[in-house]
Amino acid sequence: MKKTVLITGASSGIGAATARLFAAQGWNVVATMRNPEDGNDLAALGTVLVTRLDVSEPASIDAAIAAGLARFGRIDALVNNAGYGQYGLFEAISREQVQAQFDVNVFGVMDVTRAVLPHFRAAGRGVIVNVSSGAGLFTLPMISLYCASKFALEGFSEALSYELGSQDIAVKLVIPHGGVTATRFSESQADRQAQDPTLTDYSAFVARTNAAFGRMTNARSMSSDDVAAVIYGAATDGTDQLRYLVGDDARGFIKAKQMMAPQDYIDFMRQAFPPKG
Structure with missing residues (x-):
């Protein structure tokens, strides 16, 4: 039987590129996303099932796994790719925004992993690839919450790898840095950039930091396909x-x-x- 991979956050970017690559390599793919209509191009591929999964909704996790098993009969690999970056000064970020960052980048990964593990244990094998970030190895200003979530993911994955090694289940961390991840630093989308116009004391620091991020963005050299290739290699290198x-x-x-x-x-x-000019 062909192997099957379940991928979260597969509607675009790294997730979509990873889904296409696994399909091209002969895998069945459960491409999950919050809005399945965003995956119509993937659904056109015969070996790809596009289904809804919101990592912050446990019921949707169980439903997506059930749909994948019903369609393909097995799940051999999990790619935890869904995530986003909360940007802005920490003092401007609300507690609700902090919770949302961890709900997706940390607790969502844990919930999807927990739901898949019984199937891996029953099969006596499996591989989990968690998509991390350079921001899980080093920190940068203005993305303290994103860094905190990725540091948590790094620690969780490393500790989990010891536990699951006893069950012949591999845990992998793919860590993009200096390219694809950096392109998000200069984004100013309202839902990702915390703003507080009263925090003028930080104005000079924010200007210097944004300029530094702009230089990093201009130097990007890595595509989603590059990251997908490493994810596929990590999942299949044994x-x-x-x-x-x-x-x-x-x-x-x-x-x-x-x-x-x-x-x-x-x-x-x-x-x-x-910190100072």
């Missing part, structure tokens, strides 16, 4: 490797975090994003 970095570290953030003494690293990052 190893117990946990982390897969994908991107251009031209800014040096990854190398600095890995190689520098702790305070030297902090000093390096403060030079990139100066």
Whole structure:
């Protein structure tokens, strides 16, 4: 029987590219998204089932898994891709926005994973690929909540990999950095950019930080297809490797975090994003 992968957040970007790649490689694909009408192009592929899944709605998780099993009879791999970035000064972000960030990027991943695990255990195998971010390895200003959620995902995935290794279920982290992830830094969509016009004390800092993010965006060099290729490789390489970095570290953030003494690293990052002008 052909293998089957369930992918969250498959309506666009990395998720859609991953769905297309798995289908091209002969897999059955359960491409899930909040609005299935956004996946009509994927549904046209014969081996792709497009179905609704909102990671913040447990009932929709169970329904999507049931639909995938009914259509294909098995699920062999899970790609937790759904997520978004909450941007803005922490002081401008409401508690409700904090909760929503973790509901999607952390608790949603946990809920989908928990729902799939009984099927993996019954089969005696499985692989989980969690799409993380460079912001789960290093932090940047103005995205404190996104960083917090991705750091949580990194810690959860690493600890879970020890548990599930006992069940022959692999856990993988694919970590885009310096490219696709960075293109979101300069977005100003209302639902992702917390605003508080009274916080004028931060104005100079925000201007410097936005300029730095603009330079990072201009330097992007990675496509969704590039990330999808790494996701597919992680899901199929048969190893117990946990982390897969994908991107251009031209800014040096990854190398600095890995190689520098702790305070030297902090000093390096403060030079990139100066607290004071």
